[in-house]
Amino acid sequence: MTTNPADSSVMTYLRRLVELTGPSGSEEDVVRRVAEFARPYADSTEIDAFGNVIAIRRAAQEGARQCIISAHMDEIGFRVRKIEADGFLRLEKVGGSDDRILPAQRVWVRTRTDRLLGVIGTKSAHLLGDADRTSVVPYAQLYVDIGARSAAEVDGMGIAIGDPVGFVGDLAELGKGSGRYTAHALDDRAGCALLLTLLERLHQESPPVTLIAVFSVQEEVGLRGVEALARHLQGDVALAIDMTAADDTPEIAGHTLRLGAGPTIKVMDFSTLAHPAIRRGLLGAAGRADLNVQHEILKGIGTDAGALQYLGKGVPTGAVSVTNRYTHSPVEVLDQADLEGAVELIHQFLLALPDMPLTFLD
Template sequence: MNHLRALVEATGPSGSEEDVVQRVVKAARPYADSLDVDAFGNVIAVRRAEGDKARRCIISAHMDEVGFRVYKIGADGFLRLEKVGGFDDRILLAQRVWIRTESGERLLGVIGCKSAHLLADGDRSSVVPYASLYVDIGARSQQEVLDMGVAVGDPVGFVGSLSELGRGTGRYTAHALDDRAGCAVLLTLLERFHETPPPVTLVVVFSVQEEVGLRGVEALARHLQGDVALALDMTAADDTPEFGDSHLRLGAGPTVKVMDFSTQAHPAIRRGLLAAAHKQNLPVQREVLKGIGTDAGALQYLGQGVATGAVSVTNRYTHSPVEVLDSRDLEGAVSLLEGFLHDLPDLDLRFVALNDEA
């Protein structure tokens, strides 16, 4: 959990992932044969197989988080926000946020709300739209805000650190688990192949701007070469009291993607992941969730098209400051991917085995 703890402490809404990039590069460099940061900000770490003709597997997890940018600095010293990524306006009131200035300093602010003593009847049953929200950083005037170094366009993210729920539960909460948890898994996977080369050449991508349309990986897909591509992301658990029968549960293992709105997983990849799980007696869940998308949606267009799938880790309260995951699902994702990579040299990647006599 050390990687995850360090990563969630950084503020990095889409397009402003610099602090996360620095932490990822520092953590990945000792375990990569080559490492590059492209013009978009994507980090590409390569761990080569021994043989030159080995297959290449690309696995991507995104570094960015949902957040905001400063849209306007009022004469009264309050900041107005523009959304970056999608989330529910209901969760925003009374949240603590970081404003990251051009100098890299982080300033604490709070999203203001009416005091309980001043609420009208209509206030109690309505949702304040984000365009009406404001951030209080303690300034008395616009000039005080400017003197602090805040400017229009500065990134704004939720405040939070990784903390265990209860005691000994193995379940942790933080903002930006989506998808810093995936990045932590990939860093751990690189570490697993530190002493011994992987059975295939492993191209690990820590991508940017996933939350605003898979933009980082879409740029990479135009020139990356690979035989297999996987996304590693979070997915929405529905095992809380608001729902009936759950489809995806915390602690029930990582998920093997079947479909979402961005990807129909390649049948060979599904078979390979499920076989790797079976071989290890590793519990996994099958994910069918139309309301989500991952980097796999862009990776599938590599070259003339490549066998693509995804592994997900279930996450409660997604796109909020209090996302929750189970550490056993993270450990399961590492084991699943490692097993899949060991099986990949001999995996039949054809979409369907054709009968030559037909």
């Protein structure tokens, strides 16, 4: 794995994962790379029929507790819906992108054998009328310019109806020495990088619990990958690792989730109410590691925890999030310290899990 000398392990993984294009249902390249990275550190690695990667690091002792931790590999994006006679591509959304930000974005169109650069077209500034300046163009009216002059040229490039389309955006630091990085698909390749880092750490020691690391697909379209797994996976505890929306920018009043203020322990979202034993355990882990943490109450978001809570007869479930500015855009931003803090938080949680009370009542 090529590394940047300034990168920690989690940032190295993140850099390699955001290079890829993998909208929901088209995660093949991400699945291959995650499985490649996980195999050296797992006792077993499986790719199921849905595309989920399940990497297991077994505990040193038989009968130890099992903890399922999930992070999703997919990103929001599009599919090619129509190829126009003049060579422009029309799109269908996959996941929750914002129509306001779509014009003038660079995108990758992934074919069976290649990845081709295109741009989402926008009317030239010199041609704008008054109505254009105050309106949002619905995504169904947008098009991708792939450089083709005709549908035949599009076909010659190997592009077909249904091909996945995703934003362009490699990992890059903002400013100089800020420790804040931008890329597309930080949601949730950052969570995948975190989970790979945990597997790497636990390879170097005898883990006190069995870690079932799940890298899931199709989270952005309804938690579908983990919902399929939840029907047969067995575990004592479940966690989701995901991003959450920072509200610390100038256009938002009443800041509650900030970059650089530490990893976030979920209280509730629209998909789950975190189990009190898991929240207590995570807060205890934060105390032992001397970590600042934030508390997440955000009804406009959902994570794999919403499906994991239904494992078996129901298991104690929670989530750890990393704050993320400009979510579901090509310029998402995270703070490296928050991501590294989340690695330490969950590691400490796992070390304490063998003796952790898991009852609902304290």
